[in-house]
Amino acid sequence: MTDTRYRSQIQPGPDSFGQTVRAEWVKFLTVRGWVIGLVVAALAILALGLGPSAQGSCGTNGPASDCTQPLGPGGEAVTDSFYFAHQPLDGNGTITVRVTSLTGQIPDFSGGGGGTGGPQTRSGLVPWAKAGIIIKASTTQGSAYAAMMVTGGHGVRMQYDYTGDAPGLAGAVSAASPRWLRLTRSGDTFTGYDSVDGAHWTKVGAATLTGLPSTVQGGLFATSPPYWQASGAGTSVTGGSSEATGAFDHVRLIGAWPNAAWTGTAVGDAGGPAAGSPGGFAGAAGRFTVTGAGDIAPSVSGAAGLGVTITQTLIGVFAGLIAVAVVGAMFMTAEYRRGLIRVTLAATPGRGRVLAAKAVVIAAVTFAVGLVSSALVVTVGQRVLRDHGVYVWPVTALTEARVIVGTAAVLAVAAVIALAIGTIARRGAGAVAAVIVVIVLPYLLTVTTPLLPAGPTDWLARVTPAAAFAVQQTLTQYPQVNNAYVPSAGYYPLAPWAGFAVLCGWAAVALALAIWTLNRRDA
Amino acid sequence: MNVSVVASVPGVGARSGAAGPRSFATALRAEWTKLRTLAGTWWLLLAVIALTAAVGAGADSAVTCQAAGCGQDPAKVALSGIDLSQAVVAILAVLAISGEYSTGMIRTTLTAMPRRLSVLGAKAVVVTGLTVAAGTVGVLASMLAGRLILPGRGFTPLHGYPPLSLASGPDLRAAAGSVLYLGLIALLALGVATAVRDSAVSIGLVLGLLYLFPVIASALNPHWSRHLEQIGPMSAGELIQVTAGPRRLPLTPWQGLGVLASWAAGALIIGGLALRLRDA
Numbered sequence: 051m052t053d054t055r056y057r058s059q060i061q062p063g064p065d066s067f068g069q070t071v072r073a074e075w076v077k078f079l080t081v082r083g084w085v086i087g088l089v090v091a092a093l094a095i096l097a098l099g100l101g102p103s104a105q106g107s108c109g110t111n112g113p114a115s116d117c118t119q120p121l122g123p124g125g126e127a128v129t130d131s132f133y134f135a136h137q138p139l140d141g142n143g144t145i146t147v148r149v150t151s152l153t154g155q156i157p158d159f160s161g162g163g164g165g166t167g168g169p170q171t172r173s174g175l176v177p178w179a180k181a182g183i184i185i186k187a188s189t190t191q192g193s194a195y196a197a198m199m200v201t202g203g204h205g206v207r208m209q210y211d212y213t214g215d216a217p218g219l220a221g222a223v224s225a226a227s228p229r230w231l232r233l234t235r236s237g238d239t240f241t242g243y244d245s246v247d248g249a250h251w252t253k254v255g256a257a258t259l260t261g262l263p264s265t266v267q268g269g270l271f272a273t274s275p276p277y278w279q280a281s282g283a284g285t286s287v288t289g290g291s292s293e294a295t296g297a298f299d300h301v302r303l304i305g306a307w308p309n310a311a312w313t314g315t316a317v318g319d320a321g322g323p324a325a326g327s328p329g330g331f332a333g334a335a336g337r338f339t340v341t342g343a344g345d346i347a348p349s350v351s352g353a354a355g356l357g358v359t360i361t362q363t364l365i366g367v368f369a370g371l372i373a374v375a376v377v378g379a380m381f382m383t384a385e386y387r388r389g390l391i392r393v394t395l396a397a398t399p400g401r402g403r404v405l406a407a408k409a410v411v412i413a414a415v416t417f418a419v420g421l422v423s424s425a426l427v428v429t430v431g432q433r434v435l436r437d438h439g440v441y442v443w444p445v446t447a448l449t450e451a452r453v454i455v456g457t458a459a460v461l462a463v464a465a466v467i468a469l470a471i472g473t474i475a476r477r478g479a480g481a482v483a484a485v486i487v488v489i490v491l492p493y494l495l496t497v498t499t500p501l502l503p504a505g506p507t508d509w510l511a512r513v514t515p516a517a518a519f520a521v522q523q524t525l526t527q528y529p530q531v532n533n534a535y536v537p538s539a540g541y542y543p544l545a546p547w548a549g550f551a552v553l554c555g556w557a558a559v560a561l562a563l564a565i566w567t568l569n570r571r572d573a
Numbered sequence: 574m575n576v577s578v579v580a581s582v583p584g585v586g587a588r589s590g591a592a593g594p595r596s597f598a599t600a601l602r603a604e605w606t607k608l609r610t611l612a613g614t615w616w617l618l619l620a621v622i623a624l625t626a627a628v629g630a631g632a633d634s635a636v637t638c639q640a641a642g643c644g645q646d647p648a649k650v651a652l653s654g655i656d657l658s659q660a661v662v663a664i665l666a667v668l669a670i671s672g673e674y675s676t677g678m679i680r681t682t683l684t685a686m687p688r689r690l691s692v693l694g695a696k697a698v699v700v701t702g703l704t705v706a707a708g709t710v711g712v713l714a715s716m717l718a719g720r721l722i723l724p725g726r727g728f729t730p731l732h733g734y735p736p737l738s739l740a741s742g743p744d745l746r747a748a749a750g751s752v753l754y755l756g757l758i759a760l761l762a763l764g765v766a767t768a769v770r771d772s773a774v775s776i777g778l779v780l781g782l783l784y785l786f787p788v789i790a791s792a793l794n795p796h797w798s799r800h801l802e803q804i805g806p807m808s809a810g811e812l813i814q815v816t817a818g819p820r821r822l823p824l825t826p827w828q829g830l831g832v833l834a835s836w837a838a839g840a841l842i843i844g845g846l847a848l849r850l851r852d853a
Contacts, residue, residue: 365792478773
């Protein structure tokens with residue numbers, strides 16, 4: 051007779067993946083060091099993000115010192131500074147001009163730049179120096195507009211509402227090769243035309259601006275964004291403000307222009323410190339010149355840009371990443387160290403399944419920890435920064451959510467890579483070092499202290515696992531703004547989720563290798 | 574009668590394992606035998622040499638200097654492989670001690686050589702010696718690669734850059750300092766691993782100490798980031814490689830290496846105390 055007193059009460063059933071996951075989850079929870087490791091990761095993310103934060107001077111000396119950028123109709127931060135010779139347009143109308151020249155002043159760094167009395171200047175144009183005709187809702191910065199213009203290096207353009215940009219005739223403008231520009235308002239629809247002779251017109255583009263008042267301001271404008279050049283290793287830039295002067299004639303106004311007199315307004319700060327002149331316009335006998343500096347474009351964060359992005363608050367993620375890598379690697383190497391791997395594989399002979407269950411558990415746990423800590427640090431951290439007088443670039447709620455979720459996902463995938471390398475190496479030290487070297491070191495070399503010129507740096511930011519930090523970028527690159535779009539300024543070469551996909555690719559390769567070695571080797 | 578005769582013969586007592594003075598040389602030989610007979614040691618040393626030279630040569634072929642005063646530092650570029658190979662040095666040093674803890678060998682070691690600080694000292698000498706030897710080969714190869722490649726990338730005397738040469742004072746300081754840098758990283762990692770014992774946690778701590786300071790410094794305002802660069806073991810220690818460039822240095826090169834040396838000394842003291850006061 052069989053003694054059944056010591057038989058297990060648990061019903062034998064088909065072993066499912068769910069059971070394996072549960073087994074691994076229990077293992078994870080019951081090792082105190084691993085739980086502590088993840089707590090350390092969360093604390094590091096929070097402490098470094100909220101603790102020693104940057105200091106700024108925005109808003110600390112009364113409302114006048116407040117740092118704000120005008121917001122465009124689309125809600126993005128914009129630059130809106132130019133010299134505007136304008137008169138009111140009451141309803142529909144058309145403005146036509148001929149541009150005969152575009153000249154300018156840019157800073158001159160060839161002479162060493164020393165001495166007093168401000169920087170030296172020389173004749174020259176930045177590529178996006180602009181002069182032409184514009185119809186704008188008002189002279190308030192950030193208001194809606196449509197404009198036809200000649201540029202320093204990009205031919206004739208039609209631009210509207212800061213982000214809109216359409217190319218017209220190519221080539222530079224000169225007295226021998228003038229450009230005719232025409233801009234028509236019909237209700238909310240603006241249409242731009244260009245011509246080389248004033249007789250044959252080509253449509254460049256059309257834009258619909260919503261919410262315009264009936265009376266708008268139309269006229270001539272000139273502006274010129276700051277000049278910059280790469281210096282040193284191509285990792286730093288020097289520059290200064292520039293100015294541009296447009297010469298116009300054959301100015302013809304059709305439609306409801308009641309005033310018939312021009313007013314000069316420096317929208318924003320349109321003076322050109324490079325030339326020491328305040329900007330302005332002069333007109334006699336139907337010929338006008340307009341001089342201005344600034345830009346009418348979406349604002350970008352350059353090397354000497356204003357303020358920081360919300361990514362700044364996530365600096366502690368690197369410390370968190372190291373803690374997560376240690377836990378992820380030990381989740382497997384500890385089994386080898388203690389010999390537990392033999393019990394594990396005896397209980398679940400499907401070795402790929404064991405690794406998959408471990409990956410699911412470590413990814414889920416680190417994702418949860420990363421999500422909570424980065425959500426906290428981003429929402430609270432940007433408030434702390436603003437309280438300290440630092441300008442924080444505005445982002446949409448969707449972008450903020452992407453940064454938070456993406457950061458948590460990067461931590462989760464990094465833990466899986468650590469687990470996979472831990473399986474291959476079976477030694478904790480090598481696995482942890484490998485993860486740190488492939489993720490943190492490329493970030494250090496591309497973003498923090500770029501040693502190499504832009505080309506190789508760009509390449510590193512595309513193919514190494516550090517490409518995943520693109521998921522934290524909040525700034526947009528605009529082709530119509532000339533800027534040093536480099537990772538160290540917050541511009542990654544890959545789109546956010548494309549960068550994350552690179553990391554996932556590395557994780558997939560590491561996992562495949564890990565399954566292969568696990569199946570092939572004796573435990 | 575006979576006993577006293579045997580005991581008075583020098584060396585016999587020591588060899589038989591009876592009570593007798595254990596010299597530091599014996600500990601050194603034991604540690605040398607242990608490290609030498611591990612296959613991993615030689616692979617790691619080979620990796621130190623290969624990574625130092627290969628990454629340096631890669632950086633040499635990536636940079637360009639188009640005009641005079643391009644603000645580059647050729648010695649730093651040529652020696653940039655150190656950024657990577659220091660991680661391998663850290664693995665080597667961490668495994669030298671935590672490997673003994675993970676296999677239980679440490680109990681045998683401490684039974685055979687009960688003077689624990691001698692054990693740590695012997696390990697430090699052997700690991701640092703091997704690191705410095707491998708580092709010297711790697712650094713010399715990097716300097717040679719820089720001397721051959723950089724002139725073709727625009728680093729010509731015309732642009733103000735004579736070829737890298739160990740005969741020039743700053744270049745020699747950068748090269749010799751980089752070897753010392755690797756040796757100090759080995760000591761730092763050995764100290765941390767002696768205190769922590771677990772290899773994965775130790776390597777995480779060491780690499781965190783090295784790589785996190787510059788990353789976090791970049792997020793702070795210039796005042797605080799300068800302080801962080803002064804106290805970070807990697808950011809301060811690598812100042813030894815600087816021979817040119819527009820930037821005002823936070824410390825002089827030798828002061829910077831001194832900061833790293835203080836980190837290494839601190840880690841060794843904590844590790845030594847932990848080893849002395851704790852049960853193995």
